[in-house]
Amino acid sequence: DAGVIQSPRHEVTEMGQEVTLRCKPISGHDYLFWYRQTMMRGLELLIYFNNNVPIDDSGMPEDRFSAKMPNASFSTLKIQPSEPRDSAVYFCASSSTGGAGGSTDTQYFGPGTRLTVL
Amino acid sequence: QKEVEQNSGPLSVPEGAIASLNCTYSDRGSQSFFWYRQYSGKSPELIMSIYSNGDKEDGRFTAQLNKASQYVSLLIRDSQPSDSATYLCAVNSSFQKLVFGTGTRLLVSP
Numbered sequence: 001d002a003g004v005i006q007s008p009r010h011e012v013t014e015m016g017q018e019v020t021l022r023c024k025p026i027s028g029h030d031y032l033f034w035y036r037q038t039m040m041r042g043l044e045l046l047i048y049f050n051n052n053v054p055i056d057d058s059g060m061p062e063d064r065f066s067a068k069m070p071n072a073s074f075s076t077l078k079i080q081p082s083e084p085r086d087s088a089v090y091f092c093a094s095s096s097t098g099g100a101g102g103s104t105d106t107q108y109f110g111p112g113t114r115l116t117v118l
Numbered sequence: 119q120k121e122v123e124q125n126s127g128p129l130s131v132p133e134g135a136i137a138s139l140n141c142t143y144s145d146r147g148s149q150s151f152f153w154y155r156q157y158s159g160k161s162p163e164l165i166m167s168i169y170s171n172g173d174k175e176d177g178r179f180t181a182q183l184n185k186a187s188q189y190v191s192l193l194i195r196d197s198q199p200s201d202s203a204t205y206l207c208a209v210n211s212s213f214q215k216l217v218f219g220t221g222t223r224l225l226v227s228p
Contacts (some may be wrong), residue, residue, distance in 0.1 A: 101203075
């Protein structure tokens with residue numbers, strides 16, 4: 001079974017450009033999470049969806065960031081316009097509530113997208 | 119105060135020794151606790167989850183939880199060089215939302 005798929009794996013862009021990161025969760029998972037990881041701040045939750053509906057976007061840093069989940073197998077995180085301080089690794093993760101882990105089950109992470117904004 | 123705190127390390131142990139990784143959290147209502155391992159340049163992967171006070175063992179790994187002290191730990195017995203990685207503690211702060219610590223870097227020397 002394929003894991004969480006993210007694209008692109010690496011993205012280098014110039015300040016002011018629009019950046020779109022893509023994620024395909026594990027089939028059957030009903031939760032999808034977007035995280036950002038930096039050396040300074042560690043792993044931060046940006047937004048998460050349940051059954052394609054955004055539940056909590058309190059971690060989205062600014063209006064420049066937006067995320068969508070048009071269907072159960074696809075999500076995007078868009079940054080417009082991008083800034084150098086957005087440089088980080090962006091992870092997508094998915095989970096299923098069908099497990100035995102109480103209110104939060106195992107989150108499976110994708111390989112990440114390393115974003116560099118020049 | 120950060121919600122989940124870990125010593126950044128590095129924690130250096132010789133091969134075959136026990137590595138002890140610690141984590142404290144601030145939200146007393148937290149119910150679920152996780153340890154993720156992250157190799158350099160890779161994504162986090164779950165190695166242990168624990169939901170009740172006490173110990174939970176899985177192979178060479180033991181997770182310990184003390185909710186009264188708001189403390190979670192991970193013990194790695196017979197540490198191997200392949201265990202060298204950053205270990206992230208994660209706590210369920212509200213429904214389906216995990217808060218991660220900044221991680222402890224573990225170095226196991228041959």
